Each structure stands twice: as structure tokens, then as C-alpha cells.
Amino acid sequence: MLYLDNADVQRVLEPRRMTDRLERTYRRFAQGGGVTPPRLDVQLPGPGPDQGYQLGLAVGADAGTNDQRPYAALRVKSDRVERESGPRGLRKRKWAGQPGRYLGLVLLFDPRDGRLLCVMQDGWLQRMRVGCDSALGVRLLARPDAEILAILGSGGMAESHVLAIRHERPLRQIRVFSPTPAHCADFATRMRNETGIETLACASPEEAARGADLLCSCTNSAEPVVDVSLLAKGMHITAIGGGLTNEAVALVDYALRFGTATAPLGFDDWKHDEESMVYSNAPTRLAFGGTAQFAHFTEGVERTLVECGSHTMRRDAEQITFSQRGNIHGIQFAAAAGEVYEAALRAGAGMEWSKPADGFLQDIRN
Incomplete structure (x- = not known):
């Protein structure tokens, strides 16, 4: 059994390969080649009204193909x-x-025999699986000539978006806004040095978005931050922190959702669109617990990956487009962790655990 820390994951993870893996897995999942419930959030409130505890669980299994082994995570x-x-x-x-x-x-498992294959820290994997999600949306929906990327936020998720999206379009310029000017300037310098792409620290969201082809909201805001003042014809949008206002949603011409969680057996009409299902001993969902959904679209605007087919969904250069994963975190982690595990085996990365023997296998029936 293998153990991978964040440094191991960062060393072997290749953004373009990860984006390819996610696309293949999502398309297979849409055809019945996997299973995942929504993310489960278990919450305990207190002690203050804006404080609490959350245990987040994402679980899924990818059936694999003749050329790709199955994984559960x-x-x-x-x-x-x-x-x-x-x-x-x-x-x-x-x-x-x-x-x-x-x-x-x-925790990554082999569905063929039930063994635990790998335990890995989720920090770098978490960032890059989200960045590569957004990169997949860019691949399928952004204009082919998109070259200016605007990012709201200057944390780890903003970095992963730069590292992933630059492989999908020939970026000429990156513009970033953060409410902390020093952090914003530092981020711009690091991305400029790492990618060789001109990166500008901007004084406002409007300055960052003006003339941009791609807009990514990567903030830790609990409220929508993408409003109509930031949108322009031909733009592609993603939001993984700080969603769209209702007015901004109304301007989106085409939206893509990569998938929807599997219905429980016996509940064929069951449907749950939000990112997670919340269990709590409080009377309602705790407000801090995460984003329910980054944008709600009317019927006919949002399409699925199956409807998208193998080609871009964009119909003309002026459409405003949007992409989001949906509530299929579990199948995503099966794909992402499987990709990293295979890369680690090729590179000889990580630490093999000799104890406990056989990857926690025991002789007492559970």
C-alpha cells in the first residue's frame, strides 16, 4: 500500500493529463460507467452562531474500461x-x-479485490482537481482564440486554475484581483515567474474582467461575487467560490453541467441538484457549510456532457458560457486519485507501508 503526501502528489500530477482523465471519466459516468452520491456534509453547530464543525465525505466508484483499471475512492x-x-x-x-x-x-481502493491501494493527502489533489474541472469547461466552451484570463481571488485555487487553464488556451495575459493588495501582487509575481505569462494585479474586479475572455471566481466568499458589471459577450465563466448573482445568471446563453449524482436504488424519480446533502442536529443547514450551487439556470440553458457530445457547445463567438461539475465529487476523486496513483507508481514516488501488513487487511470479519 502506498502513502502520498502533498509533495508527492505535486511532483507527479500533470494538469493536462488530469483534465483528460476527468473528461473520460465524466463521459463514462454519464453512460452508466460509475456511481456516486452527492457529497455528504455532517454538521455540528456552535459554539457561536457563525461557528461549527463539518465532516465532509465524497465517495464514488469508476467502473473503468478494458484500457483503464477501475477505482473506488x-x-x-x-x-x-x-x-x-x-x-x-x-x-x-x-x-x-x-x-x-x-x-x-x-483513500483509493481496487474494486476488483477490495484492497486499499493508497492513502494520500488531499491538499494539492483538491486544488488541481478543481482547476482541471474549470480547464475542462474552457476546453469545451471557451472561444478558440481566448487569451486573457481574469481571476477573482489569489489563493491556492486561483493558482490551480492558472496551471490547468494555460494548457487549454494560448494565454497572453492573466489579470487577478484580491481584496488584499499585497497578496494579490505576490500572486501575480509568482504566476508570472512560473508560467512566463504576463500577470497583472488589478485594483478592482471590474479592472480584472474588462476585456477578459475567461473569468474564474476563486474566492472564499459565502456570497455571489460575479455580477453583470463583470460580464461581456463571448466570455466563458467558472465559479468555484463566490457564485453568480441572479442578474448575471440571466445573461448566460449556454451552461454545461458535467454530471448529476446517482439516484438511490428504488428511488428512480429522486433528483438532487445541489452540491451536497447536509445532515445536522441544527434545525436547518448551517450557513457556513458550503455552497449549495454556484448558479441556478432555467430549463434549456443548462445542458449535460452527453448533450455536448465530443465537440464544443459554443455556437457563436458572442455567447456567454458557464461550466460547473455538478454534484459528482465522488466519481471525480476516484478519477483524480487514480490518475495520481498511477503516476506515482511510474515515478517511484511515495512511501510504501509495510505495517499494517496487506493494507489494513484483517482476519476478523467486519
Whole structure:
């Protein structure tokens, strides 16, 4: 059994290969080649009204093909979560153990014999599976000549978007806005040095979005941040933190959802569009618990990956388009962790666990 820490994952993960893997897995899942429930969030409130605990679970299994082995995955994330008010609205703050530390693990299993193949830290994997999700949306929906990327936010998710999207379009310029100017400037310098692409720190979201072909909202906002002032004809949008206002949603011509979670057996008419299902001993969903959905579209605007086929969904250069994964986190982690595991085996990365022997196998029936 293999153990991979974030440094191992970062060393072997190739964004373009990850985007390819996600696309193949999503298309197979849409044809019945996998199974996943929505993400499950288990919440405990308190002690204050804007504080609490959340155990996040994502589980899924990819059936594989003759050329690609099957995998099942369980991602576990343990967070103390707080909601803070700032100059630009509400923000979510997460930690485990102490502020600035986090706990998340992915367990990868072989469905053919039930063995635990790998345990990996989820930090870098988490960032890149989201960045590559957005890159897949760019691949399928952005204009072929898209060359200016605007990013709202300057944290880890913003970085993963740059690293993934640059492989899908020939970026000439990146523009970033963050409400913390020093952090924004540092991010711009790092991305410029790492990618060789001109990267500008902007003083406002409007400045970042003006003239952009691609707009990615990567903030930790608990409220929508993409409004109509940021949109322009021909733009492609993604949002993984800070969604779209209702007015902005109304301007989207074409939206793509990569998939919808599997219905439980015996509940054929069951449908759950939101990102997660929440279980709590509080009377309602705790407000800090995560985004229910980044944008709600009317029927006919949002299409599925099956409807998209193998070609772009964009019909003309002026359409405003949007893409999002949907609530298929589990199948995504099976694909992403499987890709990293195979890359680690090729590179000889990670640490083999000799104890416990046989990857936690035991002789007492569970």
C-alpha cells in the first residue's frame, strides 16, 4: 500500500493529463460507467452562531474500461468552519487542529479485490482537481482564440486554475484581483515567474474582467461575487467560490453541467441538484457549510456532457458560457486519485507501508 503526501502528489500530477482523465471519466459516468452520491456534509453547530464543525465525505466508484483499471475512492475532510464579515461581505474560514492547518485524506481502493491501494493527502489533489474541472469547461466552451484570463481571488485555487487553464488556451495575459493588495501582487509575481505569462494585479474586479475572455471566481466568499458589471459577450465563466448573482445568471446563453449524482436504488424519480446533502442536529443547514450551487439556470440553458457530445457547445463567438461539475465529487476523486496513483507508481514516488501488513487487511470479519 502506498502513502502520498502533498509533495508527492505535486511532483507527479500533470494538469493536462488530469483534465483528460476527468473528461473520460465524466463521459463514462454519464453512460452508466460509475456511481456516486452527492457529497455528504455532517454538521455540528456552535459554539457561536457563525461557528461549527463539518465532516465532509465524497465517495464514488469508476467502473473503468478494458484500457483503464477501475477505482473506488473515499475523500474525508474534517473542518472547523467559521463565517467572518469583511469589507467585501461574508467569508468562510476553515481549519483543523489550529488555524492555518487542515485535515483531508483520500483513500483509493481496487474494486476488483477490495484492497486499499493508497492513502494520500488531499491538499494539492483538491486544488488541481478543481482547476482541471474549470480547464475542462474552457476546453469545451471557451472561444478558440481566448487569451486573457481574469481571476477573482489569489489563493491556492486561483493558482490551480492558472496551471490547468494555460494548457487549454494560448494565454497572453492573466489579470487577478484580491481584496488584499499585497497578496494579490505576490500572486501575480509568482504566476508570472512560473508560467512566463504576463500577470497583472488589478485594483478592482471590474479592472480584472474588462476585456477578459475567461473569468474564474476563486474566492472564499459565502456570497455571489460575479455580477453583470463583470460580464461581456463571448466570455466563458467558472465559479468555484463566490457564485453568480441572479442578474448575471440571466445573461448566460449556454451552461454545461458535467454530471448529476446517482439516484438511490428504488428511488428512480429522486433528483438532487445541489452540491451536497447536509445532515445536522441544527434545525436547518448551517450557513457556513458550503455552497449549495454556484448558479441556478432555467430549463434549456443548462445542458449535460452527453448533450455536448465530443465537440464544443459554443455556437457563436458572442455567447456567454458557464461550466460547473455538478454534484459528482465522488466519481471525480476516484478519477483524480487514480490518475495520481498511477503516476506515482511510474515515478517511484511515495512511501510504501509495510505495517499494517496487506493494507489494513484483517482476519476478523467486519
